[in-house]
Amino acid sequence: MDADEPGWPIIDDFFRDLAVGRSAATTRRYLRVRARLYAFLDTVDLSPALGADADAAVALADEIARCLPAFVSEPWMPDGLTEARVHLSVVSRLAALLGTSSASRQTAAAVVEARERVARRPSVIEPARMPGRFLARPGPTW
Numbered sequence: 001m002d003a004d005e006p007g008w009p010i011i012d013d014f015f016r017d018l019a020v021g022r023s024a025a026t027t028r029r030y031l032r033v034r035a036r037l038y039a040f041l042d043t044v045d046l047s048p049a050l051g052a053d054a055d056a057a058v059a060l061a062d063e064i065a066r067c068l069p070a071f072v073s074e075p076w077m078p079d080g081l082t083e084a085r086v087h088l089s090v091v092s093r094l095a096a097l098l099g100t101s102s103a104s105r106q107t108a109a110a111v112v113e114a115r116e117r118v119a120r121r122p123s124v125i126e127p128a129r130m131p132g133r134f135l136a137r138p139g140p141t142w
Helices: 007-019 026-041 047-055 061-071 081-098 101-119
Strands: none
Touching: 007 026, 007 061, 007 081, 026 047, 026 061, 026 081, 047 061, 061 081, 081 101
């Protein structure tokens, strides 16, 4: 999207309203989701979501809503568990705000699938283990 297209104010107003009254940490998470969404809308081929309208500007609520299901898939999902949950929560809220029925249903289904994928992620990343040969006490044989 170009900076002067009307889709940007929709997104900016949404994130501004979302951050009101939130903690600084939550607001920073929202800003990271916003940055990913901007990168997504600027770089991804949106023709599967928009069909014949793909050459047109992603300017209206309906076009933004139709793109959201792809935004909850890889590589747009953050690695961290908390970040991923915030990402999905924000996308759900944005889809509800944009409110087109078919796009909202598609986004809701994509969010449910993404939440299931996130729930299967390990909650703690296990640190790399030192190979046993390095833990053995030095001796006459190697």
